[in-house]
Amino acid sequence: MKFNTKVIHAGVEPDPATGAIMTPIYQTSTYVQEEIGKHKGFEYSRTGNPTRAALEASIASLENAKFGACFGSGLAAIDCIIKMLNPGDEVISTNDLYGGSYRIFKTIFEKYGIKFHFVNMLEVENVKNCINDNTKLIWIETPTNPMMNTIDIKAITKMVSSKDIMVGVDNTFATPYLQRPIDLGADIVMHSVTKFLGGHSDVVMGALVTNNDQIADEIYRIQNSSGAVCGPMDSFLVLRGIKTLHLRVQRHCENGKKVAKFLKTHPKVDQVFWPGFEDHINHDVAKSQMSDFGGMVSFTLVGDDLEQAKKIVSRTKLFTLAESLGGVESLIGHPSTMTHASIPREERLKSGVKDSLIRLSVGIEDSNDLINDLENSML
Ligand SMILES: Cc1ncc(COP(=O)(O)O)c(C=O)c1O
Numbered sequence: 001m002k003f004n005t006k007v008i009h010a011g012v013e014p015d016p017a018t019g020a021i022m023t024p025i026y027q028t029s030t031y032v033q034e035e036i037g038k039h040k041g042f043e044y045s046r047t048g049n050p051t052r053a054a055l056e057a058s059i060a061s062l063e064n065a066k067f068g069a070c071f072g073s074g075l076a077a078i079d080c081i082i083k084m085l086n087p088g089d090e091v092i093s094t095n096d097l098y099g100g101s102y103r104i105f106k107t108i109f110e111k112y113g114i115k116f117h118f119v120n121m122l123e124v125e126n127v128k129n130c131i132n133d134n135t136k137l138i139w140i141e142t143p144t145n146p147m148m149n150t151i152d153i154k155a156i157t158k159m160v161s162s163k164d165i166m167v168g169v170d171n172t173f174a175t176p177y178l179q180r181p182i183d184l185g186a187d188i189v190m191h192s193v194t195k196f197l198g199g200h201s202d203v204v205m206g207a208l209v210t211n212n213d214q215i216a217d218e219i220y221r222i223q224n225s226s227g228a229v230c231g232p233m234d235s236f237l238v239l240r241g242i243k244t245l246h247l248r249v250q251r252h253c254e255n256g257k258k259v260a261k262f263l264k265t266h267p268k269v270d271q272v273f274w275p276g277f278e279d280h281i282n283h284d285v286a287k288s289q290m291s292d293f294g295g296m297v298s299f300t301l302v303g304d305d306l307e308q309a310k311k312i313v314s315r316t317k318l319f320t321l322a323e324s325l326g327g328v329e330s331l332i333g334h335p336s337t338m339t340h341a342s343i344p345r346e347e348r349l350k351s352g353v354k355d356s357l358i359r360l361s362v363g364i365e366d367s368n369d370l371i372n373d374l375e376n377s378m379l
Contacts, residue, residue: 003062003177004246011057012239023054025236047224051232055239056207059197062176062242063189065209067216069223070235074172074192075100076228077206079108081168081188083222084215085136087113092130093139094121096147096351099340101139101170118347121151122282128159135163140186141170142179143286145325146298146335146359147352148273150286157185166215172196172326177249178290187212188219195326199241199248203234248328251364252295258367259360259374260297268308268378270356273298295362296325298335306355309334313358315377318369325361330370333359 001009015024026049031042042048052070060068071077078101085091091105095118105116115134119126127138138160142151157167168188169181175196181189191197193205210216223229260274275286276293286293301308312332313321319332323339333339335353343353362370 001061006058006061007242007245010061011054011059013054023051023236023239025232026050027232045232046227046229049229049232049235051235051239052230055235055242058239058242059176059191059193059207060209062245063171063182063209064176064180065182065189065211067211067213067219068207068209069216069219070193070230070238071206071208071223072228072230073204074170074190074194074206075104077190077192077208078104078170079228080208080219080222080226081137081139081190082109082114083226084166084218085109085114088115088134089136090115090117090132090134091137091139092117092119092127092135094141094144094149094151095119095347096144096149096353097139097141098145098170098172099335099342101141103342120351121156122149124152124155124159127156131160131163131165135165138165138167139170140167140181141173142289143173143275143294143296145173145296145339146273146333146357148173148275148280148296148298150275150282150289152282152285153179153181153184153186153289161185173294173296174290175245175249175294175326177246178253178292178294182209182211184289187215193238194324196249196252197242197245197326198238199245199327200237201324201327201329203237203241205230205234205238248364249294250292252362253292255364255367255370256293256295256297256362259362259370262371262374263297263299266375266378268302270300270302270304273352296360297362298357298359300354300358301356304354304356309356309358312377316373317376318365318373319360319377325359327361328364330363330365330373331361333361335359 033039056068166187169186172192191207
């Protein structure tokens with residue numbers, strides 16, 4: 001099946017009990033056994049639930065992977081990956097990582113003896129120079145949140161292909177519609193399903209997919225042992241959201257492009273970060289590994305004026321001031337005081353997250369209304 005067919009059909013079968021075309025919400029914690037060990041494939045809903053199973057199969061299929069696992073949040077999915085490691089193991093990650101990923105690495109896992117390195121991954125050489133015998137995971141986020149840096153997945157997976165190092169990719173910003181890291185050699189792909197996959201700002205969820213049998217066994221062992229699973233109602237909502245993923249992301253891309261171009265010519269705007277610009281750092285990488293450039297756009301203001309940035313984010317009417325991204329409605333955020341507040345100022349400035357940086361999740365409304373809204377907020 002091609003992608004646009006998979007979003008409608010992959011993982012989803014008519015309900016065997018009733019023929020219902022939509023996967024029912026199996027709101028049950030347990031399953032009756034005819035006799036000890038004789039059941040219909042499900043025993044207990046932490047271990048497996050039919051609604052969740054359909055979603056896991058759907059997301060795996062979209063990413064061209066064999067195995068999928070869903071979690072209570074994107075961070076619970078990342079938590080599962082790091083739990084595959086042992087004390088003494090080392091992780092190399094990008095230095096403009098999503099703040100919550102940075103926080104779980106630094107404040108949860110570092111105290112269990114796992115070491116994290118944050119490097120500028122725009123240069124693959126920086127990753128290479130950081131690898132040692134203890135390196136067990138390379139954690140890529142691309143495009144990054146909020147600087148929209150694109151990291152060359154293929155170059156990194158190629159570089160470590162002969163080594164015992166897993167490569168994981170946070171594919172939240174791109175979605176499988178635009179970028180499929182498994183095809184580029186990644187071992188694990190992670191999603192904050194909360195964002196574009198859910199698409200309607202009504203669910204918090206995470207997912208992992210892999211093609212590797214051993215990694216899948218570990219994921220399912222940890223998913224069941226730690227128990228950070230999502231519920232059947234949320235699984236149903238995401239199954240429904242995924243059916244329009246291709247249409248939504250296409251419109252996010254179209255609107256994102258128009259908004260990015262508008263901002264680029266605005267006299268109060270200093271820099272605009274959107275991977276589709278030819279002068280955007282690593283634009284060539286974005287062009288080769290993504291089929292379009294997405295609807296996430298960040299920008300800074302002339303003079304890096306914090307107060308002016310605060311005014312803009314409180315003045316917009318259609319761009320609602322809120323954390324999160326990837327829903328049908330446009331959102332506006334101020335990374336340094338919101339999503340990235342957990343990163344020390346010095347660290348975030350190093351990666352370009354200035355005080356005036358504003359991040360937009362461009363929704364699927366009429367693009368003229370969105371541009372007017374931004375224009376009015378900057379008067
Ligand atoms: C790129 C990225 N990764 C991971 C996460 C964490 O996901 P969740 O909020 O679903 O736990 C987020 C949340 O904003 C994100 O933007």
